[in-house]
Amino acid sequence: MKKRIEVNSTDSSSLVATKSLNDDDTAWVDLLLSKTALIIATVVIIAAVYHLGSISSDMVKKNELEVIAIDLASNIDSVGTVHSGTDNAVKIYNFDSSAVQEIDSNRLNISVSGEYVSCTFSDDGNKLSAVRPLNYRTLPFSPKNLRNILTREFSADGNSSQPVNSIFPYTDLTEFLSIAAAEELSLNISKEVNIEKTQVFVTDGNEVNELEYVLVYQ
Amino acid sequence: MNLNMSSFISDERAFLEPNNDIIATAMVVIGFVVFAAILSKTFIAFDDNSQALENYEHAAMIAQDIASYPPLQGSRPELISAESLDRITAPSSNEERYMFFQRFSPNLNFYVEVVTDDGNYQWTITDGAVSRNGRDVIASSLPIVIELGSSARCVPGTITVKIMQNKWE
Numbered sequence: 001m002k003k004r005i006e007v008n009s010t011d012s013s014s015l016v017a018t019k020s021l022n023d024d025d026t027a028w029v030d031l032l033l034s035k036t037a038l039i040i041a042t043v044v045i046i047a048a049v050y051h052l053g054s055i056s057s058d059m060v061k062k063n064e065l066e067v068i069a070i071d072l073a074s075n076i077d078s079v080g081t082v083h084s085g086t087d088n089a090v091k092i093y094n095f096d097s098s099a100v101q102e103i104d105s106n107r108l109n110i111s112v113s114g115e116y117v118s119c120t121f122s123d124d125g126n127k128l129s130a131v132r133p134l135n136y137r138t139l140p141f142s143p144k145n146l147r148n149i150l151t152r153e154f155s156a157d158g159n160s161s162q163p164v165n166s167i168f169p170y171t172d173l174t175e176f177l178s179i180a181a182a183e184e185l186s187l188n189i190s191k192e193v194n195i196e197k198t199q200v201f202v203t204d205g206n207e208v209n210e211l212e213y214v215l216v217y218q
Numbered sequence: 219m220n221l222n223m224s225s226f227i228s229d230e231r232a233f234l235e236p237n238n239d240i241i242a243t244a245m246v247v248i249g250f251v252v253f254a255a256i257l258s259k260t261f262i263a264f265d266d267n268s269q270a271l272e273n274y275e276h277a278a279m280i281a282q283d284i285a286s287y288p289p290l291q292g293s294r295p296e297l298i299s300a301e302s303l304d305r306i307t308a309p310s311s312n313e314e315r316y317m318f319f320q321r322f323s324p325n326l327n328f329y330v331e332v333v334t335d336d337g338n339y340q341w342t343i344t345d346g347a348v349s350r351n352g353r354d355v356i357a358s359s360l361p362i363v364i365e366l367g368s369s370a371r372c373v374p375g376t377i378t379v380k381i382m383q384n385k386w387e
Contacts, residue, residue, distance in 0.1 A: 034237055035239075037243075038240065038243055041247060042243070045247060045250060048250065048254070052254065052257075070272070077276075077279060078279075080283075080321065081282065081283040083286065083288050115323060115325060133323065133325055133326075134323055135279070135280065135326055136321055136322060137322065137323055137324075138323070168316070169312075169316050209317060211320055212321045
């Protein structure tokens with residue numbers, strides 16, 4: 001019973017408080033609430049604008065990376081379009097230094113593997129990267145290196161005088177080369193890149209065929 | 219209606235007056251959200267377009283390459299021989315088709331259609347591993363001249379390279 005009275009008394013006291021709040025004409029609470037909301041909203045808007053700005057600067061950097069990757073990949077592909085027996089199957093590619101403006105070229109990492117060109121740039125914690133696939137069969141080896149690898153595996157260097165023994169569809173050779181080419185080759189941006197078309201000759205005993213590859217090396 | 223309006227104007231209780239700044243902030247927020255939405259939509263459209271253009275350039279490059287592929291050449295360069303097209307599309311010539319597709323990266327999934335402009339002849343060069351179901355097709359065409367038979371009769375035609383790509387969503 002006693003308890004109930006207590007509850008009643010708190011109830012009535014809160015009622016009194018509500019009443020005094022209702023009758024309060026100074027509107028301090030109103031003012032404080034609206035100003036707090038205003039400050040929070042302003043902070044949110046400023047943060048959003050600032051975030052948008054930082055995103056756009058990231059986008060500029062990302063664009064530069066993509067330009068570098070696309071330029072290198074299309075140069076490799078353009079050597080791939082050269083048919084065997086014609087000239088200019090060798091191309092020397094220089095990285096365009098004017099493409100690198102926002103990003104620090106010392107922290108830029110360009111690598112090429114048998115399947116893609118990738119450009120990564122790490123800038124205090126956030127990592128940007130641009131990757132472009134290659135359309136032609138590419139090997140990140142120098143011609144000498146390629147012949148050495150072939151000699152070691154097939155005891156023939158794949159030149160026209162020493163074709164590799166393999167039976168159509170040459171799966172052992174192509175699989176071996178694509179696995180070997182999966183390892184990325186890091187490129188130094190200040191040195192020139194050699195891109196070269198080469199042929200690997202294969203024979204099944206009575207017929208000689210040539211498989212075409214693009215070599216990328218420094 | 220007239221009455222309502224005048225009652226609204228001559229209303230001096232100032233319901234919204236103390237919260238003017240909140241209304242102003244709300245309008246700024248709405249404006250900013252609309253601006254950001256338009257910006258992101260424009261960017262997405264630009265990104266889509268540049269990707270489509272890049273894909274198309276790949277296809278165009280491959281079409282150009284195939285048009286000058288030596289085993290397809292006729293009596294003169296720049297002429298595609300119908301005979302060699304027949305040979306390469308014959309079901310038995312796996313090896314020639316293999317050599318045709320060997321130069322390209324195995325990640326690239328495409329086939330080539332050659333048609334004469336009058337529609338009488340059509341060849342499709344494919345390595346058999348191309349599935350079209352629910353995938354994006356990037357196509358590029360190139361006008362060529364096809365040499366029919368050994369009588370050196372030439373007809374205009376088109377070479378079309380169709381690259382299959384998984385849908386980008």
